Amino acid sequence: MDLSDRPMRLEVAELLKRIAHGDDSALAVLFAQYGTRVYSLILYVVHDEALAQEATQDTFIKVWNNPQAWDASKGQFHSWLLTLARYTAIDLLRREVRANGRDIALFEELQADRDESAAAVEADELRALLNDLxxxxxxxxxxxxxxxxxxxxxxxxxxxxxxxxxxxxxxxxxxxxxxxxxxx
The missing domain is CATH 1.10.10.10 (Winged helix-like DNA-binding domain superfamily/Winged helix DNA-binding domain)
Structure with missing residues (x-):
């Protein structure tokens, strides 16, 4: 493990522990650190600012409701969080297509974007693994x-x-x- 990554993992682990105990200020710190990246990825996927804001909020609500879902042994926190954000955005778009009859072309675009955003997350994970060699x-x-x-x-x-x-x-x-x- 790259030693420079260790303090960040400990900090994230501590924040998640505080979130599990109901500390909303820990969630605010986590949002301050990762909110922009999460929002940017989601906006890239959904192409709609209002939906991106909603999906970003939903992503952090999921972290609040289940902070123990991240397993440090399976990868870096930011990769896990961005994957969670991507799937949250996809779920929100699917709901929008069903409920509001949103343009199906937008949903098809999502499928193509999903592959690109998955590749970006995988590239981050690969860089992290390379650092362990x-x-x-x-x-x-x-x-x-x-x-x-x-x-x-x-x-x-x-x-x-x-x-x-x-x-x-x-x-x-x-x-x-x-x-x-x-x-x-």
Whole structure:
């Protein structure tokens, strides 16, 4: 685990504990930290400011009603919260389509946006998992997959034998797969 992430997790865990005991000021702190990101994601999904405000409020009400739902062992809080927000927005849009006969095209747009927002959350989770890898494996994976360097270019850039580069890639990817399967 990246040590820089540890204080934030403890702070979030403490806030959730306070929320579980009915401390509404803890919810206000959580909203101050994450409200803008939640609202932005929801607005991107629903394309309607009033619905985005409602879904944002609903998201934090869900946190208030069930603060123990987040499991720190299964991922970062912000990833969980954004996933909760996305599903809350989708549920609200479905209700709107049924109750008010909202344009079905909007609902179809939602389905496409859902894939994009899920990819954004997954990218955040992948970055967090990468930080849990040993530095030599993390660096090789980032250079290979995010910068597009070939194995031979990696070896030259890092001044390592080609076999070492390939081994670090293989071991790092194996560990990432294991961490991903542990999360699901």
């Amino acid at each position: 040993p530095a030599e494996q993390r660096d090789v994976i980032r250079l290979a997959y995010f910068r597009g360097l070939k194995h031979s270019e990696l070896a030259a850039r890092l001044n390592l034998p080609l076999g070492t580069v390939k081994t670090r890639l293989r071991l790092g990817l194996h560990k990432l797969r294991a961490m991903l399967s542990d999360k699901s």
